[in-house]
Amino acid sequence: MMACTTILVGKKASYDGSTMVARNEDSSSGQYNAKKLIAVASEGHPNVYHSVLAHLDIDLPENPLSYSLTPDAVAGQGVWGACGINSANVAMTATETITSNARVLAADPLVIYQESKGDKGSADYQEEMAGGISEEDMVSLVLPYIHSAREGVERLASLLEEYGTSEMNGIAFQDVNEIWWLETIGGHHWIAKRVPDDSYVVMPNQFGIDAFDLEDAFGSQKEHMCSKDLREFIEENHLNLSMNDQFDPRLAFGSRTDADQVYNTPRAWVMGRFFNPNTYKWEGAEADYTPQSFDIPWSFVPEHKITVQEIKEVLSNHYQGTPYDPYAARGDSKMRGAYRTIGINRNNFIGLTQIRPYMPESHRSLQWMAFGSNVFNAMIPLYTQVSQFPAYLSQTNAEVTTDSLYWSARMIAALADAHYYQTQAIIESYQAKMDHQALAIIKNFDQQLISADDKQKNEIRERANQEIVDQMIKETQSTLKQVLHIASNGMKNAYARSDN
Known part of the structure; x- marks a missing residue:
């Protein structure tokens, strides 16, 4: 699993009408995973995908598209493709590791790889059990085969339902018109929501979606999709904790722990504070939201249209201007470094995919990249419909x-x-x-x-x-x-x- 931070920007919330999706991929504490950016041609794809961690083989569709990919630079644990844009100008980022709770995981356990036990033929022999798909696999299994963001949701959902997953994850799909966000629920269930065009979404390693229209999901699916049996799953396992008629997926499927309040909620707080400083009160005894609030909205309408440079700035944030900045030279030193920063030492990269509606399809998409700790790096745009990327x-x-x-x-x-x-x-x-x-x-x-x-x-x-x-x-x-x-x-x- 990777610790990450994601921001999604709808086309009416961006400075130029582009859809924009950006994610920091961060290693686990004390680890640093080297990454690279490569171009994958449509020719030469295998017919079967092999998941290294899950010990699972999956048949692949025909006619894959070419695409950009940001895999691990050192082989051994699988692809970990992270993010990219295909030749149909559809982007995907995977994944934002998210949280769950005991009620969900007891009802639909994660699909964890199990080694064989005992001697084959003996009474106590247990066969090897394949795991479910995970962050290692998702971009490679989905991005080459989709022609819209909605198709991305549908393809990944079918894989989750058939093979299950070994971890809780959030995944973004993006085309020139819309962005969809999918969150896994236990081993086989999922929900997905369309990002409002006039809004941005903040995601800090925590189950995010805080409102969901089940009628739409089981009807026209205009802005919501979910597992076919989600209603029964919620009811049978007593997952709906809302006190009114408004279903709150974050309450049902997510977490509210002390760890969230130092690791996750402060990042949502500082992102909302960055783009909406005047909409809400962010500090003091009468604050609408604090770094430890569990009810920080999943999406906001920003106070002004958002630029690429501002996304880079907020994904480099280390609580500057607050008592929590680890680099602060003034103020109460007791609170410095109290919360997990967005720009952290173990950022592997930031990948920002921008799909521009005013450009021809041949160069509509840009993939902005920066590597290493975001506080100190610089980000560059690159055309994605290429045969190769520079060796650097x-x-x-x-x-x-x-x-x-x-x-x-x-x-x-x-x-x-x-x-x-x-x-x-x-x-x-x-x-x-x-x-x-x-x-x-x-x-x-x-x-x-x-x-x-x-x-x-x-x-x-x-x-x-x-x-x-x-x-x-x-x-x-x-x-x-x-x-x-x-x-x-x-x-x-x-x-x-x-x-x-």
Whole structure:
């Protein structure tokens, strides 16, 4: 399982009418999973998918699409494809690990892989039992085979019902018109809700959906879908805890623990506070919501339209401007680091998928990427309909090297963190330069692509990506050099006198 933070932005809530989905993939505490960005061609797909962790084989449909993928860079535990966009301009991010409760898990247990026990042929022999699908598998099983966000929900739902899952997860599907969010319930059940066009959604490792229209889900399915037997499942297992007629899935299927109040709810609080500072009161005795509130809404209508840069900023948040900032130099030191930050040391990457309605289908989609701890990294946009991505992103492996953006970002973060205030201006300059330089390159190549013929377009998209990455290499190397100089001057064995 991965600890993550997700934000979903409907098309009427975004600055340019795009749908936008962004997620930090974070490793477990004390772990750091190297990631890469690759292009997967439509040709050469296997007929059967093998799940490494579940010991499960699943037949795959014919005619897969090409797609971008952000898998683990070091082989061993499966694909962990994380996020990508296919050639039909449909995106998927998987997964946001979420919570559940004992009532749900007793009624529909997770499908956990079981090794065989005993000697074959003996009376006490137990056969190996395959596990259910999980975060390792979902993008590879779904993204190459869907042509809309709704189709993504339907395909993943059918797999969950047939094979089950070994963990609780939230998954986003996105096309140019809409975003759907699916949450698993126990081993085989699920619900999905369409993100309102004028809203954004905050998801911090906690069961999120807080309102659900069962009549719509069992009727026209305009904005809600769910397992075919969800009504019976809720009733038979006494899961509905609402005191009125409004069904609250978060109460029924989620959790309300002390751990949530230091790990999850503070992240929802700070994201809502970021985009809606005036809509609600966020601090003080009369606050509408505090970092420990269990009723922070799943979705908000923002006070202004949301930009890509603001999404990056909020997914880098470490409670700056509050008493909880681990880097705070003033205020009550007792509360510093009290809550789990969004921008954390173990961010593997941020992937932001943007599908632009005003661009032709040939270059409608951008996948924005940053690697390592978000507090210290910079994010770049890339065209996804390509045969390959630049080596700086796609050739990452276990070797620590400045030839990889992932490892370069990790080095910058580890050095800058220990010298936060001395390096803050350098990091901010790095991030700002890449923001406007990369956007200028995209703007230029968007125009080239409009007038290009189909045979030229792949080469132009790849050339644009390489130009952006070349600029990223230059700025990343410069930033690393500057941060390394400051860190070297701050070493404990420094001595002012020299022989010069």
